[in-house]
Amino acid sequence: MWTMNNSLQEYLPCQCLSSPPAALHTPLCPAMARRSSLYIRIVEGKNLPAKDITGSSDPYCIVKINDETIIRTATVWKTLSPFWGEEYKVHLPPNFHTLSFYVMDEDALSRDDVIGKVCLTRSILAEHPKGYNGWMNLIEIDPDEEVQGEIHLKIEIVSTEASQKVRCAVFEARDLARKDRNGASDPFVRVQYNGKVHESSVVKKSCYPRWNEAFEFDLDESFIEKLTIEVWDWDLVSRNDFLGKVVINLNGLQTDLQLEGWFRLSPGKSKANVDEGNLGSLQLHVRLRDETVLPSNYYQPLVQLLCQELKKSHQEKSGHLIALIDETTSAECRQEIATNLIKLFLGQGMAKEFLDVLFRLELDKTNEPNTLFRSNSLASKSMESFLKVAGTQYLHIVVGPTINRIFEEKKYVELDPSKVEIKEAGCSGLHRIQTESEIILQSAQFLQSYLTDLLIAIAKSVKLCPATIRATFRQLFKRVGERFPENKHTNVKFIAVTSFLCLRFFSPAIMSPKLFHLREKHADARTSRTLLLLAKAIQNVGNMDAPASRAKESWMAPLQPTIQQGVSQLKEFIEKLIDIEEKEELDLQKALNLQTLTVKEGQLMIYRTKCKGYLLASSFKKLFVSLTADALSFAKTPYSKKSSFIPLSRIRALEKVEEKSFGNSNVMQIIYTDETDNLEALYLQCKCVNELNQWLSALRKVCVNNNDMLCSYHPGVFKGEKWSCCHQKEKGVAGCDKTRHEVTLQDWNDLLDPDLEAQLIFRHLFGMRESLKEKHLELTKQNVDNPPLSTDPERKNSITQLFEILQDLEATQNSFLADSPSISDSEKKCLLAL
Structure with a gap:
């Protein structure tokens, strides 16, 4: 097949949507994992415009990653210069593309007003390895830029005896923007080439339309390169709304003649932001981190060395390696390395000993x-x-x-x-x-x-x-x-x-x-x-x-x-x-x-699907839900006997539900297998988007090692003998959207991830290796004040051993990255530079 561009390559793994529902996710490489995380601090806003008749506003922020709402800050009432000071860490797939901050004005009696937004792309964040930190002007919302979703296309050049034709097959789209009051859109496709236009049929009330239509154009003799596919929301009274477009360069088809895959929809031509600077500004601190995490055995030498040094240090007066880390860690990253070391030693059962060594080092000074x-x-x-x-x-x-x-x-x-x-x-x-x-x-x-x-x-x-x-x-x-x-x-x-x-x-x-x-x-x-x-x-x-x-x-x-x-x-x-x-x-x-086996608990509205009958919103019941390391259980109250439970090993997907399905935007679904291995769904209604994402995160973390997780799901519900999202009439048909198992919010009570903590500590020590060498030589020369540092060969050997381990880990990571076929050259350069 023709060599794919970055847009198509990014989404090609999602072609497993046409596979059976139980299709597995394919990891990047069987021996390693790429993990991306975003540290987000929403500090404050200033000079916001007044949206209320009182001459003030009630601002809050919504954070979207790839057009999906992940975070909502608290509302700060009656101010044009709100202070939030809220911090979040989000784990997400490496191929995310945009991070958007929307500043909203909360209204009790009408829909909340949009004040403005700030948008950061992945490439912008990658240019600031230490994080983007500063004030950014809010810009006006341009409807033609508010696009999202992907479209499945097949483009080919068909040769006949008389001429050559360009054929564009439009199969389906997913996760389109919601433009109508009913929480959906009425999408159709417009295909343009060489001044000619074809339009598809309109699919009513769906953000996951299926067209399965093909359009042909005579190939221009001068070979015009651009084929444009636009998606629109049809409206009976007002003008149609733009939902996004894809521009295909036909030049690459001259050799392979065919191109098929999922393409991300791009915005249209944006107008000049005349209000830029007049809508106020937002102070943000955002840092993107991509880590290549190796299998556990590669980190064992580093972990063992740190633990051995800690044991020696705990028994003796001070620890040389720990002292070196203490002396050379800068104030800028001290909190981060402290958290990584604490989590690492907690996993090794040595947190008390680690803190004891630091106490003695501090007391000596x-x-x-x-x-x-x-x-x-x-x-x-x-x-x-x-x-x-x-x-x-x-x-x-x-x-x-x-x-x-x-x-x-x-x-x-x-x-x-x-x-x-x-x-x-x-x-x-x-x-x-x-x-x-x-x-x-x-x-x-x-x-x-x-x-x-x-x-x-x-x-x-x-x-x-x-x-x-x-x-x-x-x-x-x-x-x-x-x-x-x-x-x-x-x-x-x-x-x-x-x-x-x-x-x-x-x-x-x-x-x-x-x-x-x-x-x-x-x-x-x-x-x-x-x-x-x-x-x-x-x-x-x-x-x-x-x-x-x-x-x-x-x-x-x-x-x-x-x-x-x-x-x-x-x-x-x-x-x-x-x-x-x-x-x-x-x-x-x-x-x-035994007590902390409970990961999360609380009162939620629950609906459990049945094999027969229709789905009714009134069927929701308030139950007390408890999530442990083994199962999700339900009871009438926190103190009553559990009425039912779902073993975590049976869970296959954990995803959000479209707002129009229940008339509420804070519903999630748990797809699981029953005793006979049939797929069933359970719906949980949360109070707000933050509670929704907290439950999703907690469930995804405890199910991270489940086998047979789905790579597709239905964001709607099966109601009225069809799926509300894609209108398919078979209940067991494969889902119309991709699952998002990787997206989770980090919390203090998260399960420990020893490999990731070891990777972060390695990266920190490798980055400060020159400072470690200089400080080691400085301490070694202090024969009078600290003779053991210059005379004990084991201590000298531990430093040498540390540098050898760091070099081995760096070489191993470079080797993995160089041999990985799934990472683009630009991504390899970025990861190697970290």
């Missing part, structure tokens, strides 16, 4: 106890990551109830006299103005109540805290006590624990509950101020009511009695928290492992 763990060192960043990875569920149990109470009560709370707003009090007809002192007194009572609730929750949470966290704090407490044994430093070992638990874990979650998944939406201004004051109070407790904290914000004095009581409560809590023996640690860890 600290002479003033008041500055201990106050910097953003590798030790501090690693401990932060450890608490998030291992303690998110614990955080939700402890902090969640108080946060929810604050959101529900919406009390006005202010202690700072310079910020107090005088307001009216009393019932209608008896209004009077509250004095400043009355407001502060009332605010102090509210805050005391919230702080007391939180401290009680912390005090009762000893047994709820994961055993690995308790053991790590025990080790930290011990090391700090050994470093500062004087009586005047008695509080230092307590503050070392609270500096992480209160200042870097509880307090940030209280200030920004949305970012820690404690709430679905950001707090309004009043609630946000209450949360900030509570976070300050818990910080003061964590600082053991240090005089410096009191002097800094003297207006916090009304809370002083509660803070002082909290200090003694927190000390007692820490003493109980670290009172854990090795045997108890192991027993608690086993119990913890």
Whole structure:
């Protein structure tokens, strides 16, 4: 066949849609995997236009990847300069092409208004390996650019005795843009060549039309190269809407005479963006990362070396390799490498030992106890990551109830006299103005109540805290006590624990509950101020009511009695928290492992298909759904007996459902096999797009190793004796759209991926190998201060061994990439350059 262009090559694997429903995905290479991920931080917007009659807007952002909505931020009410500060990491297929940010204005009574958009292509992101970071102007939405989907075509040159003809067969299209109110379109195809035009029939109410029509044109003697295929949405009253086009260069057909495949639809001619710069701007930080992950055995030498060094370091005074990594890791990537190392050592059961080595390295460099763990060192960043990875569920149990109470009560709370707003009090007809002192007194009572609730929750949470966290704090407490044994430093070992638990874990979650998944939406201004004051109070407790904290914000004095009581409560809590023996640690860890088998749970609306009868929206039932590592189960309430379950091994696809199928855009489907191996579908209705994508992500992750996953599915439902998406009349016919198993949202409680973490650590160490060499030579010369570094041949050998392992891994990756037939030359260059 004719050598395919990039557009066709990208989509050719999807031709398995014509295969039986159980067709398998074909990996890029049986021995390796390519994994792409996007780090996205939506920071803030500014100078947005007013969309409401009040002269303001209620903005939020929607993020689309390949035209599919993946993320929706919280709405920031009544502002033209919203701050979101939301971070996401998305795993996705390497062949994604566009990332779009739409800024919307939320309306309660009508459809939300589109303010503008920012679009980043894959090629733009690839040009910024350290990430794109900055302000981008919003541009106006051009309907001719809002295209999506693909079309299946076959182009051939047919020779007859009299002449040559160009034949264009138009089979079907998928995932077309929805232009009509019913959530679909009425698409038809217009084929143009040499001034002549042919049009297909119109397929009503479908974004997955099937035409199976062919059109012929006489081949021009001068051989005009361009054949244009356009897809349009037919409208009876208004003008037809453009859905996208494909332009075929016929020059390549002179040799092979035939071309067939799926082609991505391209936009039409875009008009000049006259409003660019007038619609405001969006501050973003986006980083694309492509990784070639090798089989596990290739990373074993690196993992074994790091673990061996860690074991030596844990038994001795310090670790040379860990010390080198600590000294040479820049502030720019410290958080990332800290998270990778924590996850790697968690998978090896050595996270506590790793943190202990970092604690000792930090303590050796600290002479003033008041500055201990106050910097953003590798030790501090690693401990932060450890608490998030291992303690998110614990955080939700402890902090969640108080946060929810604050959101529900919406009390006005202010202690700072310079910020107090005088307001009216009393019932209608008896209004009077509250004095400043009355407001502060009332605010102090509210805050005391919230702080007391939180401290009680912390005090009762000893047994709820994961055993690995308790053991790590025990080790930290011990090391700090050994470093500062004087009586005047008695509080230092307590503050070392609270500096992480209160200042870097509880307090940030209280200030920004949305970012820690404690709430679905950001707090309004009043609630946000209450949360900030509570976070300050818990910080003061964590600082053991240090005089410096009191002097800094003297207006916090009304809370002083509660803070002082909290200090003694927190000390007692820490003493109980670290009172854990090795045997108890192991027993608690086993119990913890049993508890954390629940990956996700919650109330959802469920519909289960039956072999007979029609699909009715009213058939949805509210059930409590629980996802474990083995099965998806259903019950009436969280405490009632499970009514049914689906083993994860039987799941074949997890995908979204078209909005028009149920009149709701937040429905997903689970396609699974029953006891007789027949395919059945289960539909889950979620509250919002974020909940939908969270459930999809969780299910896709636990089913990642399932066999016989489908590569096609129906995004509609079988209703009225046909599929609502493609109008096919056989229930068991192959799906009309490709599945998207690769797209998932990363979360702190994700299952560990040791190979990926090892790859990321390798890439980091390889990139800083020169700095490692220089620092190693510098430390080796310090004979007086640290003789073992220059005299111990094993330590020298470990450094040499590390560099050899890094070189071997680099050579192996280059070899895999060079031999892979499925990667284009440009992609190889990009991957090799990383």
